[in-house]
Amino acid sequence: MTAESSQRDAATIEEQVLEQARAAKKAARTLGMLTTAQKNEVLLAAADAIDAAADEVLAANAQDVTRAEEAGTEPALVDRLRLNPERIAGITGGLRQVAALPDPVGVVVQGKTLPNGLELRQVQVPLGVVGFVYEARPNVTVDGFGISFKSGNAVLLRGSSSAASSNAALVQVLRRVLEEHRVNPDAVALLPSQDRSSVTALIQARGLVDVVIPRGGAGLIATVVENAKVPTIETGTGNCHIYVHAGADVDTATRVIVNAKTRRPSVCNTVETVLIDRGIAQEALAPIVSALQSQGVTIHGDEPGMVPATEEDWHAEYLSLDVALKLVDDLDAAIEHIDTYGTGHTEAIITGDQAAARAFSNRVDAAAVMVNASTAFTDGEQFGFGAEIGISTQKLHARGPMGLPELTSTKWIVWGDGQVRPA
Amino acid sequence: MTAESSQRDAATIEEQVLEQARAAKKAARTLGMLTTAQKNEVLLAAADAIDAAADEVLAANAQDVTRAEEAGTEPALVDRLRLNPERIAGITGGLRQVAALPDPVGVVVQGKTLPNGLELRQVQVPLGVVGFVYEARPNVTVDGFGISFKSGNAVLLRGSSSAASSNAALVQVLRRVLEEHRVNPDAVALLPSQDRSSVTALIQARGLVDVVIPRGGAGLIATVVENAKVPTIETGTGNCHIYVHAGADVDTATRVIVNAKTRRPSVCNTVETVLIDRGIAQEALAPIVSALQSQGVTIHGDEPGMVPATEEDWHAEYLSLDVALKLVDDLDAAIEHIDTYGTGHTEAIITGDQAAARAFSNRVDAAAVMVNASTAFTDGEQFGFGAEIGISTQKLHARGPMGLPELTSTKWIVWGDGQVRPA
Structure with a gap:
């Protein structure tokens, strides 16, 4: 590939990522309005649909595994990539577990009535569009969707190119389930993974992406955190x-x-x-x-x-x-x-x-x-959070094991009857 | 000034800022250990000391004002720069008000006992080192110190060059009061302001600075947020x-x-x-x-x-x-x-x-x-927070009017009696 055609490809990939991010932002506007019951129904249906599509998912995964083995990938990495019926059951079990967790959206964090009669409530709301950048394991694809959807967020998934076929098969099932439930399928999207340009586009998409969470090795995390123009949450490095x-x-x-x-x-x-x-x-x-x-x-x-x-x-x-x-x-x-x-x-x-x-x-x-x-x-499940989003080692927004509430922001809702502020 | 000497100056300024940030980080380690009573004593002493030094502060401010007027600065800006006895009283009144606010450090946010007997507490702790980048008004210098110190943080202040003499006079008083109370005076430092290179050094000081909060016009805020490598909190733009x-x-x-x-x-x-x-x-x-x-x-x-x-x-x-x-x-x-x-x-x-x-x-x-x-x-004081740190328009960490708790992070403290995690 010439340098010029590679540059052209990068521009195309960037445009594709921005297109996916715009669509996700549009989808996110409606996700915050879904009731807990509606979201749980979708999550349970997604689990059933992946169980039902296990054969296709395993066939797609076999392609990834064969490609990795032919490329001489080390066995430990191939193992992380590999799916089997037990691992599929683990993935769909995870979705059902997320369905059973409390909905973080709409929780009133604090509130009061001011002396002038204004009623203040600080309410948890979705962040909007969440990006995950991660490595080989295809289960993160479904996990990332489950925790984002339950917390009312659209999600942009940038998995490893080595898992491209597995991830595509899984996301196809998820989008089909969303459509069947009249939810905008752009609530989940798989970004291109052939090179790093999709990561760059994602972490610089200010105004479209509300947070990017890298999950993987120290090198990946440093690249994302240091080059991002959107907010990020640093996870996982532990000495x-x-x-x-x-x-x-x-x-x-x-x-x-x-x-x-x-x-x-x-x-x-x-x-x-x-x-x-x-x-x-x-x-x-x-x-x-x-x-x-x-x-x-x-x-x-x-x-x-x-x-x-x-x-x-x-x-x-x-x-x-x-x-x-x-x-x-x-x-x-x-x-x-x-x-x-x-x-x-x-x-x-x-x-x-x-x-x-x-x-x-x-x-x-x-x-x-x-x-x-x-x-x-130090682990979300041990702490009783039920879902594993990662362990934040930064001080802003979230620190330590992150549960569903860490994928929310807040909004002040203030009700009055015509109050104006004195000069 | 030649391009070369300007580059040399930028390198010198960057080294100075990093030196101040390292000293602030060292000071921050001890600030989190101060009791509420110790912190309040310092804040009240600082208010008294500024009142007592009003003449020197006003003389320094007069230099800034004269310089601004001679440079043809527009009257509205000169007015924001100008101090007088009433404004000094406002500044020291602000410090006394912060002393009266509840201490956000040490508040237990949540906690529980796990089935295995482990006792978990999530406790508010200082962020560490906070940077403020702001424009002409010298009162932000003292405000920024007050809210940072009360929340256990060291603070790096990057004010406007137009207020350089006023800010230097105020920070000198603050550092003297800290020393008199055996607190590391590097808990507050004024960064050089002759050009933008100190801002760049501050917002890229990863590992030394925990958050930078820009307070000022939309241009300043965009510059800080888009070029920062440290976490930032976007404030204030309101359509x-x-x-x-x-x-x-x-x-x-x-x-x-x-x-x-x-x-x-x-x-x-x-x-x-x-x-x-x-x-x-x-x-x-x-x-x-x-x-x-x-x-x-x-x-x-x-x-x-x-x-x-x-x-x-x-x-x-x-x-x-x-x-x-x-x-x-x-x-x-x-x-x-x-x-x-x-x-x-x-x-x-x-x-x-x-x-x-x-x-x-x-x-x-x-x-x-x-x-x-x-x-x-929509205002911290109206919401009853007592101190005005700014209004966050981002979704991560803080959203809306920010009070003292927004200058804290959390830490999980887990006490046990020899628990190990099963395989």
């Missing part, structure tokens, strides 16, 4: 620490650390650095190291028998059976280390000392702070 | 409408429209377009037009006796004694017009019809919707 305080129970510390590292090492709430207070190192270091090593964890640190640590290890989000380990002088040194290297996701302290627990909880700057509990609990 | 529904009381409509246009035409909540339903135009048009004209308002529209309206008038945020006026067929047409031309600030309907009031409230997409009330009520 999480567990600090074993001098007043810790060693058994508790060991169990929590092993759980936080080995339960699912590839997710963002796994622990990446263990900080052990010198005041307890003599009792705690050996059992923690040996428990981790017996589970196949590689320890990077300065102590004998560890892989020697470099500055990079303190920054590392391994997402693997690796962990960094450091001895620290005291609580202040632990917080200083976390301030320097943490990503503001989840930080934990193990201690039986009330003053240390309070100081750590208050002083550490993160979306979630755990006292005597595994970092693995 | 507000009042729709006189067929079921309106004409006297109410007339009083509300005249109030919304003439009370303070230069503020963002003034009405800029009046939409009159054809179903009531015969009774309503003449009294509304004549009431507006008797107050010196120029009406832009398609009816006889008006200045002929062009497409630009429907977009216009006049901020003057001008208003656009249009006849519309019905509620749908009014909403369609507002969807097309509105800026999402405040939209009002005048009607005695309950169904119309509900439909307008629910369907119009704006920060505030008024039923039978003046658009002038």
